[in-house]
Structure formats: C-alpha cells, structure tokens
Amino acid sequence: ATESRQGVLVRGRGWKGMVFNTPPNPNPSVILISGSLCGLGPHVSPPLFSPLPEEPQTDIGLPHERLSRAKELKERKRILRENRQNAEMERAARLRTVLIPLEDVRAEWERTSGPFHKQRVAKHCGVFRDLFGGATFTPWVALRVQYSQEDEHLVPVYYGNMVTPSEASSAPAVSYEADKGSLWTLLLTNPDGHLRDADSEYLHWLVTNIPGSDIKAGKEMCHYLPPFPAMGTGYHRFIFLLFKQHGPINFSQDARPTPCYSLKMRTFSTFDFYRKHKDAMTPAGLAFFQCQWDSSVTSTFHQLLNMREPVFEFVRPPTYHPPQVKFPRHQPLRYLDRYRDTQEPTYGIY
C-alpha cells in the first residue's frame, strides 16, 4: 500500500485503472512536461503553461515618439563608464552600503518602462477586458492622483493599491504633465459595483474639456460621488482614465444633472462612451485602486443615494464531482451520497 488518495488506499499495483479526480482542464492545449525532460535542469521549472498563440490586441493609445536610440545609448554608456571609474561607488558596492535614491529611480521608471509595467498590471486586473472589450493602450501620460485627508495626510492612487471609501470620500487632487492649449477628459468608473446589471459600470466622476492640467477649469459633466462597494461583495476596482482630446468636444449627451444620486443615471459603459467619441480623443493615462466596504459606505447609501443598504453573502460554487459511473471502481459507499439530491449520509448513522 503506497499512498492514499481521497481516502482510498492504493495497492502497489501501479497507476493502471486509477481514477484521478482532477478538476476539468480549462485549457486542453496544455502539455505538461517536467523540467529534466526540457533540458532545463532539475531545479528550474519549465514554463508553467504552454503559451497560447495570443491574438494581436488592438492598440488604441497615443503614438509614442522614440528619441534617437544611438544618442541615448551613447549617453547611457558614458554614464556607466563614469560609474565604473568612480572609486566611491566601487567602495560602497564592495562594502554593500550603497542605497539608490528611490524617488529618482521612480521618476526615471515613469519615463522609460513605467507605462509598459502599468499596462501589464492593468491587463491582469482585467481593466482592458472590462472597459474596452480587449483593446489595450499604453498609458504614456503619468497620472498622479492623491486623496487628501483631514490630517494633511495624502493617500496616493497607483495601479492597484488599496484605498478605503472613507479616504476617498472627497474628490482627489489629480495632476499630470500637459502641453499648454491641449484638452483632456478625466473619468472615474467602477466596473464591478453595479447592483442590477453585471456588464455595466457606475460613473463616479466625469470632467471634460480640461485645459492643460487644471481640473477645476474643466467642465464637470458628472459630479464626484464617493465609492460605495456593497458589504460582502469584496474588492471593487475604481479606474481613473485620462483621455487626450484632439479638439473641443460636445459632451452634452453625457451630461448628468447636478446633483445626480440616481443609480440609473449613473449607469455607464466606457466601451460605448469611447466608441462614440473615438475619433476625437485617445486614452492616455490610467490609474486604479481597489476598494472594499467601509462604515462610510452605509452613510453614502443612506444619505446620498437615499436607499436601504444591500448586504451580500458569498456563495461558493458547488464542489465538482466527475460524471457518475454505474460500477465505480475502488470507491467507498459514500460515492452515492455525492450524487443524491437530498442529504442522506450512509455513514455515521449508527
């Protein structure tokens, strides 16, 4: 008798006739290979999934001009050569005391590989799939969003960090680099929180025709509504989108009355909104945060939305059992319990 699998003792007869209760393979094209077979060595795992041929994703972002690569490389090589000739740097590296300035690294990262990293994280959080139906863009414009608290504390919004609804109760300070005379649109949407329809979003804030980076000078089509993720529903994404307009656009169709506390009026679809104006604007900036229920959400429901607060409970999907077989091999009597509709156990009753 070797090992026991699901309470059944397997005799040392090999793997013939074993019933493996594995969950259904979501991707039948996966080929499982061990590391040594790949020639990678015993301690290196092979690629965990055989990569599916990815369909080319439509890019709806701004075009990015690359500066001359040769000049950039020459400059970088010069700096690296200087570093290697610097005796202080060599001593600090040898004695392991060197600490690189994180702010400078972050600023340089935002200019170089930041947009690609943000796009990657947003893709994994399903932002492009839910808002744009699969089309992606690289957020070249660095969008800095900060919620200010009463004690002068600032809560920043990066790409996926946690912010509570009480911290996000008032409109944040948004800043980004913009040329003079350019027009922008800022949008805050929640694709997860819709209480009636799973495929639509709630619009929390829409400011259009913003000249440069001055949000106050833009026309506020929909005033700011604090986040209200219902209790028990878990974490919701709240996504800030910055669009660069090619010229002044008439958004009168998307104007909401002030004040607008009707959830029906706040129901929104970024896909339709972008499709309507896609010739006149392109997405340029992205920032999002995850938000969970908080006691301030109760007051938002009661005072602002004037409704009873809905409370939800998580329902687990039923456990998977493979299709029932008439003559199951090496299964205990409780095999029948798994397929019976009523709850009648055949053990523990004596």
Add this chain to the structure above:
Amino acid sequence: MCFFNLWWIFVCSPPQGLRFASTTAGLKTETEVDTSENEVVAPNFTNRNPRNLEQMALARKERGWKTTWPKREFWHRLRLERTQHYVEAFVERSNGDVVVSASTREWAIKRHLYSPKGVAACKNLGRVMAQRCLEAGINFVNFKAIIPWEHRCDSIQEFEKAMEEGGVVLHEPRRIYR
C-alpha cells in the same frame, strides 16, 4: 475570470426622515423618481474583478504538483533570477503571467549601481521591488521557489530583508475553506 454569485439580505432599516423637504410638488416628484429606482437591486451580484477572490483569500490555489518542485500553490510568487550579468525579480501568477517585475537591466536602476550583479544590486533591487509591489496592491507573496543552499547566501538574504523592510509579507495567507 472569476465570477461569484451572491445572495442578498436586507439588513439595515430604511432611513427615516432623510428625504429632501421641498415645497414645490415638481421637485418632490423628481427626487422620488431619482432615488426610488435605486432600491431595485438584483438578487444575485457578480463581481468581475479578477483579483477579488484572491484578495479575500477565497480563490483556489493550484494544489496538485506535489511530486515536483517548486509547487504551484500560490496566488503570487516572487522569483529571483540571478544571472551572470544581471539580477531580476518577478512576481508572477501560477499560470506564469508576470504581474510586477524589476531588474538591474532597466536603465532607471542600472544608472545608480556600480555593478548590476552582486549583493548591493540585490539589496537595492529588493527595495525597488517592494515599492512596486505595494503600488500594484500585492502585499502577500510566496517566496518558496529558492533552493535551500542558495537561500542562505548573502545576496538573497539581503534581498529578502529589503523586501520585508519595504512592507511586503513573504508568505501568503491560507485559503479560507469554510
């Protein structure tokens, strides 16, 4: 994509006396129309956020792979790759998708270092990686994919210390089964 259906129960009593007191009949009907429809809520709620279940510790971890190493029982794994010339760190999911990465190959980090490999590079890479993980909302990461005798070396110890000091917890919470 992970979906989960939720049942709802009304728990709170309706707010009393919080309707807007208005004199004109027209205004009153507007606010009533506005907010009376708010109460209509679907009984089943679906949350499309792919990170929701794993942040609530309810998502499945891949529990098989018990006869191979490293195991795939994690939501996010931190993998440190030290090559001859560079040091790279990746945070990836069990299906192999890289979520956050940092490497001394990037110009932003390379320019401040004397050498892109070595203990000092690992330490600073740890600090940068911790900052990026927290910004991406990844607070718990599995750091078991290192060989024991390599884990004891100085550079990986410094990297681990830098990640801990940066605020990332290097073990994932247990999944909630009940």
